[in-house]
Amino acid sequence: MRRTVAVALTLGLSSLLLAQETSTPALLGFSAATSSTEQQWEKKFRALPEAKRIHDNMEHLAAHPHHVGSPYQRKNAEWVMSQYKSWGWDAHIEQFDVLFPTPKERVIELLGPTPYKAKLDEPPLPGDPYTKDRADQLPGYNIYSADGDVTAPLIYANFGLPADYEELRRNGISVKGAIVITRYGGGWRGLKPKLAYEQGAVGCIIYSDPLDDGYGKGDVLPKGPMRNADGIQRGSVSDTTMFAGDPLTPGIGSVPGAKRLKIEDSPVIMKIPVLPIGYGDALPLLSSLDGRVVPAAWRGALPITYHFGPGTAKVHLKATFNWDTRPVLDVIATMKGSEEPDVWIVRGNHYDGWVNGADDPISGQAALLEEARSLGELAKQGWKPKRTLIYAAWDGEEPGLIGSTEWAETHADELNKHAALYINSDENNRGFFNAGGSHALEQVINDVAKDITDPETKTSIWKRQQAARLMGGRGAATEGGASRADVLKRATLSLGAIGSGSDFATFIDHLGIASVNLGFGGEDSSGTYHSAYDTPWFIEHFGDKDALYGPTMAQTAGTLVMRVADADVLPYDFTILTETVRGYSTELKALIKTMQRDAATQKRNMDLGLYALMADPQKPMELPVTLTSPPDYDFTALDASIASLDKAATHFHEAEAGMITLTPEARKSLNAHLALSERKLTSEAGLPRRPWVKHVLYAPGVYTGYGAKTMPGIREAIEEGRYDEAKQQMTIVTKALNDEAAYVEGIASSAK
């Protein structure tokens, strides 16, 4: 699975304060003396990761198809475990038995006078030996589609998101009883069949338009890295915005004896059949459509005029599945902490692929293994982490973050007590550093990034990301609302908020464990995502073939692990958190104003009869849906809770030097508390209609999927016109922020 770029945040951070912090010689959470020791160990560590080993890891793990339950995935699990053991880690495999349907029948046919039967096949690529290894390949499908066999007219719905259905409606088109064809992109794939079903469609086809990752972006396979006409994007359509993991065991681990939902009762499994196709198969289908020409923004790169449809010919869509239970095999490796073993740092990357998955996820897993080997080597040299490290190779991420979720749900009580941090990565590529996550961690991540050398420019990865933000465009990760000039003045580059799409989701959204997601990329393009063509051969020809950024990734995540594991005081910064939260509040106020203005403008336009004046009698359009105007909310309590958090953060900051000089025993108790500080930012009840999602600041958007919504309870209620609910949610967020303020204040006071 792949994380998409996180939603933008607003930060109005005082640069002065940060400038002071960065001018302090000691590392955050360390004394001058312990800083120096730490820096020596980190330096030794960073000399250890080897590109060749990472490349070899990649070739080994991605040598054969290795999806959930496949023979090679079992071999990989055992190999990964044995590697950890050989490096001196404790390691074991934890197995969860989960619902993992695989295709039985897949049919898409255009009927009528010029019939076409979709190939639904990814033939071997000339030159790429891996693609010949077809016996164990899963064919192209969307896991957690419903079984179905339907024949119906076809309608093109662009990305299949809410605004697209509004456009269809204004053009007088309903998808009721139709099969919807949507293109990939614009939002998370699972939303497409979900919304199609809600709109009354009986089936859904998702295709990869060449505009998005085919010849519209660059030369296609085998000449170039982009998707050819056969390439199919597999992927889960389980509604992970509601809950992640096994669709049958929300909130609990899929262990023997766990209470399971019936398949038909799982709310995250789709209600209509859905299949993904390549653009070779899409062309005859889209060419068959009549009706009005679509708006310019709906056009892809196929050499046709795109129409809404339907055409005269119907489409037959059949998809049936073997609804089997398969094993998910997480490899869990542990290095016990020397002083505070009950404070845990969890580090993970998945290792299941849709097919060979050389890029997704093995490019990241290969680097993670080298990071773990290097830490093992460092431990042999005498380094001892104060806190316990738990390194995980997650299985079953692709179907729905299953390995990480089932493990985290199974161990929820322990994690709640012990976990200070979860560090995630997924695929890793050549280019720019990108990080997102909990804002209490922004300072330490920035500090680490300043210490890592970019292999291409020989400056720090921080400097390079700063350059990208200053220049805009390629490689620039989300800059949380700060203007370009601010980027230059600020001591930190803001973290983007994270929603879902990779294994951090359960840790942050469900358990409220401070989490970050790290990676590199932005230089090499590829169109092999979730296809049979994501192989080691592809990496050799079009990817980071020398694993240039493998060691960099290992150095970055490993240094962060060490920094947090070794610090005298856990290196959280609540000042940045506060400023970020204040930015969210400001954004909400602006959102309300914008919605009020838009509703007023629409009302004026209606009152003035402008829609009638604009109308082309030869192409009548329905009136737009009437926009509602949100009320003016009272932000006093919410803003007061932010002010309390601000005060607490300042007190914590002032008390920090004192904390560092406490006795180890006193620090142990303090850190044990501190590790849990992110938990206060959750609500036990969870979000409305999705109780599994408990964090009050970050959640996957119901209509974005991967993309984060910040203060999601309030924001989504306002956006969707549930104005009373927004008010209730404001109370919940206010309470969480007051709890967090009191908690941080308590820790600060205890250190006096």
Added chain:
Amino acid sequence: MRRTVAVALTLGLSSLLLAQETSTPALLGFSAATSSTEQQWEKKFRALPEAKRIHDNMEHLAAHPHHVGSPYQRKNAEWVMSQYKSWGWDAHIEQFDVLFPTPKERVIELLGPTPYKAKLDEPPLPGDPYTKDRADQLPGYNIYSADGDVTAPLIYANFGLPADYEELRRNGISVKGAIVITRYGGGWRGLKPKLAYEQGAVGCIIYSDPLDDGYGKGDVLPKGPMRNADGIQRGSVSDTTMFAGDPLTPGIGSVPGAKRLKIEDSPVIMKIPVLPIGYGDALPLLSSLDGRVVPAAWRGALPITYHFGPGTAKVHLKATFNWDTRPVLDVIATMKGSEEPDVWIVRGNHYDGWVNGADDPISGQAALLEEARSLGELAKQGWKPKRTLIYAAWDGEEPGLIGSTEWAETHADELNKHAALYINSDENNRGFFNAGGSHALEQVINDVAKDITDPETKTSIWKRQQAARLMGGRGAATEGGASRADVLKRATLSLGAIGSGSDFATFIDHLGIASVNLGFGGEDSSGTYHSAYDTPWFIEHFGDKDALYGPTMAQTAGTLVMRVADADVLPYDFTILTETVRGYSTELKALIKTMQRDAATQKRNMDLGLYALMADPQKPMELPVTLTSPPDYDFTALDASIASLDKAATHFHEAEAGMITLTPEARKSLNAHLALSERKLTSEAGLPRRPWVKHVLYAPGVYTGYGAKTMPGIREAIEEGRYDEAKQQMTIVTKALNDEAAYVEGIASSAK
């Protein structure tokens, strides 16, 4: 030829003042009593135009190919003249003999292992009988290309505009010695071969990408109205930004005995061969290109990855021409004024097409003829225009505004003394009213537009255009910088500035005659522009087949003609002119600030080494061209001249009621002066390097072609880094504005 949308203007007009004006019952320039008479005549006039006659005019004029010098164009000229005579007008044909090259040989071949010979042909369209009439068709070519026969590597240069060559350079690509292939769009076609030559290219191919008016926009011929793979856009590449008309007689009429340049000495004829092609012929050429993939904005809708090139195969381009002299036949019809015959109102639309030209220009010419017939009819009923009407059917517009230019240059002395107004139209389509031109005319045009009923919505064409501006998007003509809210408050919809691209250019740019350009459109799409497929059959199937907007156009232009011809005092409004000019000054100040900021940002980026930090070692990019920072200019004198004009405008406005009550003789003298007021806005020396262009407020942009540059002497000098020249030009504009102020002040005083 087609006018493209004019450049945006800023107007900060006092809505109060205008509200007073519009609440005055009398028409601008009329007394209460004469207003009433005028309104009765106008009402009678507007009942006369008949759609059927306009449709018949179209079918007659576009029945056969009728380019300059063709047999049918001669017939059309005589028919138009006879029509005028039958309606009671004086009419005659004026002939000019001009350089009109036609193709001798046209070859484009891709050489190498998979050769391709371009068809360069527009075969008859199944169903369209007109397209079978091929004997008199001119094939696809760009008139005023050089003769040439070159074989060279091919490079794709997007639109072929300056920023595109900067992109090529940054990617390490030079077009020196190459043939450049550019797509239509982004700027005037003549710039493409001109810039290619300046960059060292030896030939130029211009193609119609399907994204721009082919299947990327809608269904193609014969199923839909958009350009099919064969359709070729003909068109002039004469550098009309320098001067319009016969390339051999700048500034003088092409009459017998006129001094002509040698062909090789004409600065407006291209120095390299250039040919236009359809996308069927473009596909093999573009497919042959290698090298880097182009930026996303360069991509068209062909089903390939677009590369910069070159490829391994070279291209052979041969274009030779018969450099003949051909007759241009303007039909000039006159209705003499009853009281002030020496004040002229000139009204024109061209009637030469590239092939059948049913839309361009006949849709406009057909309506103009009905307007003239209706005025003739009105005269029979007893209406007498105070001032002289000159109605023109221009020939030779397509090759370079030749008919209008040669006529205007020939009659320059008389026009200078007599012309109060030139009203232009070109093709006319279904939809929204659009007007651009001299801002002293904004009020009267708005007044007229409020009196014309839109045939589709039954409100005024003014209301409908206002709706389009308020809603944005489709049908909205340039709103001169006014925000949406202002549009609702203001009593006038601002006029866009006009540059070139239709027959108004010589009148306004060269002679300083107040000019406007009128038309309707925005509802029907078409891809037949300048192709053999722009026929009556096309109009019947995809255009305004009932000529719904023909009578509307006749009513609009005819009412404007009557309003200006009949007014007691010529209906100019210098207040709006002043506010518009003040807006230009504000824009220049903002332009300077933007350029200063951009230069500073670039310097910062250079100093910080950000380009190196952004660099992908696998795809090195050259540094961007260093931006220069314009100095701070002293606007005191310019702004003082605007203040003087403001004062004069107010005085004129205050004196207006008194002017209306002057004796007819006194008014005659006053109007004779007033008619010339736009002339003061010219400079005798003309613009730097293009002395033919004399207006100081409006000119076709050297790098936009059709699009206007406002205060062009100053603006282009700043944009192109000629900072001293900008200062000199500021003096020239200041002088013109002071002259205008003094002139208007003089007229206002004389009326006291």
